Amino acid sequence: xEPGDMLVESRMERKKRETRQKIIKxxxxxFQKQGFYDTTMEQIAEVADIARKTLYNHFPVKExxxxxxxxxxxxxxxxxxxxxxxxxxxxxxxxxxxxxxxYAWVExxxxxxxxxxxxRFKNMCHGSAYNEGETGTxxxxxxxxxxxxxxxxxxxxxxxxxxxxxxxxxxGTVVMGWLGDKSKYKLRKEIAKIVDLFIYGAVDRQxxxxxxxxxxxxx
Amino acid sequence: xEPGDMLVESRMERKKRETRQKIIKxxxxxFQKQGFYDTTMEQIAEVADIARKTLYNHFPVKExxxxxxxxxxxxxxxxxxxxxxxxxxxxxxxxxxxxxxxYAWVExxxxxxxxxxxxRFKNMCHGSAYNEGETGTxxxxxxxxxxxxxxxxxxxxxxxxxxxxxxxxxxGTVVMGWLGDKSKYKLRKEIAKIVDLFIYGAVDRQxxxxxxxxxxxxx
DNA sequence: TAATTAATTACACATTGTATATGATTATAA
DNA sequence: TTATAATCATATACAATGTGTAATTAATTA
Numbered sequence: 001x002e003p004g005d006m007l008v009e010s011r012m013e014r015k016k017r018e019t020r021q022k023i024i025k026x027x028x029x030x031f032q033k034q035g036f037y038d039t040t041m042e043q044i045a046e047v048a049d050i051a052r053k054t055l056y057n058h059f060p061v062k063e064x065x066x067x068x069x070x071x072x073x074x075x076x077x078x079x080x081x082x083x084x085x086x087x088x089x090x091x092x093x094x095x096x097x098x099x100x101x102x103y104a105w106v107e108x109x110x111x112x113x114x115x116x117x118x119x120r121f122k123n124m125c126h127g128s129a130y131n132e133g134e135t136g137t138x139x140x141x142x143x144x145x146x147x148x149x150x151x152x153x154x155x156x157x158x159x160x161x162x163x164x165x166x167x168x169x170x171x172g173t174v175v176m177g178w179l180g181d182k183s184k185y186k187l188r189k190e191i192a193k194i195v196d197l198f199i200y201g202a203v204d205r206q207x208x209x210x211x212x213x214x215x216x217x218x219x
Numbered sequence: 220x221e222p223g224d225m226l227v228e229s230r231m232e233r234k235k236r237e238t239r240q241k242i243i244k245x246x247x248x249x250f251q252k253q254g255f256y257d258t259t260m261e262q263i264a265e266v267a268d269i270a271r272k273t274l275y276n277h278f279p280v281k282e283x284x285x286x287x288x289x290x291x292x293x294x295x296x297x298x299x300x301x302x303x304x305x306x307x308x309x310x311x312x313x314x315x316x317x318x319x320x321x322y323a324w325v326e327x328x329x330x331x332x333x334x335x336x337x338x339r340f341k342n343m344c345h346g347s348a349y350n351e352g353e354t355g356t357x358x359x360x361x362x363x364x365x366x367x368x369x370x371x372x373x374x375x376x377x378x379x380x381x382x383x384x385x386x387x388x389x390x391g392t393v394v395m396g397w398l399g400d401k402s403k404y405k406l407r408k409e410i411a412k413i414v415d416l417f418i419y420g421a422v423d424r425q426x427x428x429x430x431x432x433x434x435x436x437x438x
Numbered sequence: 439t440a441a442t443t444a445a446t447t448a449c450a451c452a453t454t455g456t457a458t459a460t461g462a463t464t465a466t467a468a
Numbered sequence: 469t470t471a472t473a474a475t476c477a478t479a480t481a482c483a484a485t486g487t488g489t490a491a492t493t494a495a496t497t498a
Contacts, residue, residue, distance in 0.1 A: 011465095012476080016476075019476095019477095040452085040453065041453080041454070041455090042454095050478090051477060052478095053456095053477075053478065054477050054478070056455065057476075060455080061455080062454085114344055117344075118340070118341040118342070118343070119341075121337070121343065122337040124336075124337070124340065124395040124396070152423055153422065156423070158412060162413075162416070163416075165392065166389060166421075169388055169392045170385060170388065170389075173343065173384065173388045176343040177343070180343070194385070196377075197377060197385060198420065198421055199421050199422050200374075200420040201417065201418050201422070202364070202367075202373050202377075202382055203373065203419055203420070204371060204373055204375070205424075235445080259485090260484080260486090261483095261485095269446080269447090270447045271447095272446075272448080272449095273445080273446055273447070276445075280485085280486080281485085
């Protein structure tokens with residue numbers, strides 16, 4: 001036994017993690033090549049060289065593989081996105097810029113995005129999809145909102161958690177809508193509306209609207 | 220051929236509708252008796268006295284039965300809820316009262332509610348769950364918001380459709396959260412926060428908050 | 439009545455996800 | 469080191485979902 005071994009993952013834990021990683025890699029490759037719905041768990045197991053039942057031990061449903069993959073990707077990009085919007089003038093600009101970067105990825109991976117969002121929304125009431133661990137996007141939004149609260153721009157009588165939840169849900173909804181009809185909506189424009197609504201609310205505030213230089217209007 | 224026959228539904232259409240209604244009734248009875256997940260499509264078909272394949276012709280997945288049932292119930296109650304909140308002082312009070320009534324039903328039917336919301340959220344990008352026909356709850360919220368716009372209380376630079384969508388999603392999210400942990404959250408209190416956030420937004424408006432008599436605070 | 443259209447049905451099938459028992463590895467302790 | 473328990477992988481079997489196809493039945497139209 002080497003020093004610090006009990007802090008590091010044991011051999012068993014490591015092997016398990018390696019299997020998970022391999023499953024994710026194999027599965028995502030297959031999804032990309034032949035589509036999510038035309039790829040069976042059987043096939044994934046075969047290519048990953050494990051039993052089908054073992055696959056189910058790691059991921060209870062096929063969607064869970066996509067979910068974990070997306071979590072990984074978004075966590076990877078979270079910090080650099082946070083850094084890149086830090087110096088923008090206000091919360092609205094920061095949110096728009098951050099979501100804009102996130103959607104660059106979404107536009108390239110529409111199918112994966114749809115699967116993942118559908119899975120998370122469906123299981124929203126169970127811990128797995130929405131409570132276990134913060135998403136990269138959620139962390140980004142939490143940082144931006146926390147900073148907005150510190151600077152006095154965002155109200156402090158509502159918890160960050162609830163604010164992030166609201167924003168995250170709205171974001172997801174817009175993306176889902178866009179996925180259903182990509183021609184109709186311009187993703188960025190829709191997001192701009194939602195962010196404006198999130199920050200200023202549905203109330204009609206003549207004076208504040210003037211101050212903000214006019215809100216986004218519908219065409 | 221009797222007069223006005225082409226305006227009325229034909230025999231075939233009527234029989235089809237009757238079959239659908241029978242399926243819904245049979246299924247909901249079974250769900251109530253033995254739970255949603257312990258009821259199979261086979262069993263529903265058997266009790267409804269139709270072939271399993273016929274059942275799938277009417278409802279592509281089991282959840283769709285629940286969805287249509289809930290749509291029916293909510294449409295039934297929509298008008299009377301709208302009427303009952305008409306004379307309240309402002310939009311916020313109207314929304315709270317309306318949602319309060321809706322949640323009386325939710326609290327009695329948690330399983331059905333969860334199934335239905337999960338199904339709608341999952342298929343948000345396809346027409347079926349969120350675009351085909353207005354929900355009762357959506358109609359209620361649309362009416363209240365439209366009235367709020369007329370009286371100048373709610374901003375008019377964002378379409379009713381988008382406002383309703385946002386509100387509907389937030390509502391659904393809160394309910395889903397509550398379903399996952401009924402002990403922790405008081406449904407009404409959570410809703411009150413969400414409605415406040417929806418109307419006034421995330422921005423910190425010192426003067427308006429004073430005017431509104433203080434916003435809802437977290438405990 | 440005959441022809442056409444639509445719905446129901448029976449049948450077969452691929453796939454999903456679970457339950458159960460068994461073998462293989464690893465961690466823990468005597 | 470050996471024994472023991474725990475954990476993961478596996479094989480097998482199974483109930484259920486959802487789909488595709490073709491045959492049958494019912495309803496509409498001419």
